[in-house]
Amino acid sequence: MHVPDGFINAPVSAAAGVVAATAVAVSLRGARRELAGTSRPSEAGSGAERTAPLAGLVAAFIFAVQMLNFPVAAGTSGHLLGGALAAILVGPFTGVLCVSVVLLMQGILFADGGLTALGVNITNMAVVTTVVAYAVFRGLVKLLPRKRRSITVSAFVAAVISVPAAAVAFTLIYAIGGTTDVPIGQVFTAMVGVHVLIGIGEAAITALTVGAVIAVRPDLVYGARGLSTPLKLRVNGELVDTPAAEPVPVAARSHRRVWLAGLATSLVLAGFVSFYASANPDGLEKVASDKGIDAKAEDHSAADSPLADYGVEGLTNSRLSGGLAGVIGVGATVVAGTGVFWAVRRRRTPEDPSSDAPSTSGSQLGESV
Structure with a gap:
């Protein structure tokens, strides 16, 4: 759903840019709390040191999976937007930033999505998807039983x-x-009509990814925090909550394993699997062509980029060219994303709460299954 230059006129593109810039500014502030990774001020430093690289990894993973267009109807394909996945894994504010970083990398390096339309794309693909997805997700989580399966089902919907x-x-x-x-x-x-079908593919990817992370490290899933039901004891005929247990410490190497596994997966998807992606136009491209929306589309200002259209200039082997471009894109996105989130984390002020959601260890969530 990357909107090219020329689809939307200059005044509305500028207005969308203001909306997008405002949303990013608000998200930068909200992400400070989410990236703390814990509800305990004394633990905020160590939690943030782990969550900033993980948020950068989420951005890189979204970039990689967006290269995997899947067929949804005759002559039409779709790809992940990523707002729901990012919001559930790292939080809604950080999720907006994740998708925004991806869109910026795609627009500048790969001529994917117009630069004058960047505000439109951030508003549609980063802000709307993340806000809507997280609102639906939180509503379902409150209604469904407090189980890991509920997180996956809520992510899908x-x-x-x-x-x-x-x-x-x-x-x-x-x-x-x-x-x-x-x-x-x-x-x-x-x-x-076409994006309802694409949404089913998006939901499958999101649910599988969230489910996989929860199965290994549920404490790393932002949307799974605070879901354990406290044990109750009967005292003098009344039920009272037991004191909260201290989170079980997790070795730093465990986080590194998750990060390395995620990075390796992203590199394989972008560098190898992307070669087998559908070559059909995506939903917006197909609708634009069929309805004449693209009559005044403009050439991308970065069309002469050495990585334009997800290929490396000078390489005649399409498999090698596309794979290398994907690997470069994953690397650039993880570096840019981690840098942004690290800077956001370091700008946390002492009066900021460490997190806007309580932390839940993997063992706590497991007890409620």
Whole structure:
């Protein structure tokens, strides 16, 4: 759903840029608490040292999986947007930043998504998907039993809804600032219809990823914090909560293993599996072509980038060119993302709470299964 230059006029693109910049600024502040990784001030430093690289890894993973277009209908493909996945793994504010970093890397290095449309893309793909997905996710988590399976189910449903929500957001923006005269009802029907199908693929990827992390390290999943039901004791005929147990310390090498495994997976997906991705246009490209939305599309200002269109300039072997471009993209994204999140973490002020959600160790969550 990367919007190219020329789809939306300059005034509306500028307004979307203001919305996106405001959302990023708010997210930078909120991410300080999320990246603390713990509810205990005395533990904030060590928790943040681990969560900043993990957030950078989430951005790199989203970049890698976005290269894997999957077929959804005749002549149409889709790819992960990533808002739901990022919000559930590292928190909604950090999730907005994760997807924003990915979109920035794609626009500058790979000429994917217009630079004048960057505000539109951040608003649609980072802000709308993350906010909608996390709101749905938290609502379901409160209703469902406090079990690991509930986290996975909630992630699936949240991801399904987040994608057509982004399609609706694009349609609204296009209705206000579209550069071609296309009946908005047709745009709405086509966009929502195809992105409901894409949402199912997004949901499958999100649920599988969240489920895999929960199975190994549930304490690293932001959306799984605070879900354990406290044990109760009967005292003088009344039920009272038992004192909270101290979190079980986890060796730093365990976090490094998770990080290295995630990085290796991202590199394999971007460097090898991406070669087998669907070559069909994605949902927005297909709708734009069918409905004439792309009549005034403009060439990307970074079209002469040596990595444009996810290939390395000068390499004639398409497999090698695309794979190397994917590996470079993963590396650049993990470095940029980790740098951003490390800077955000270091800017935490003493009066900031360490986290806006209580921490839950893997053993605590396991007790409620």
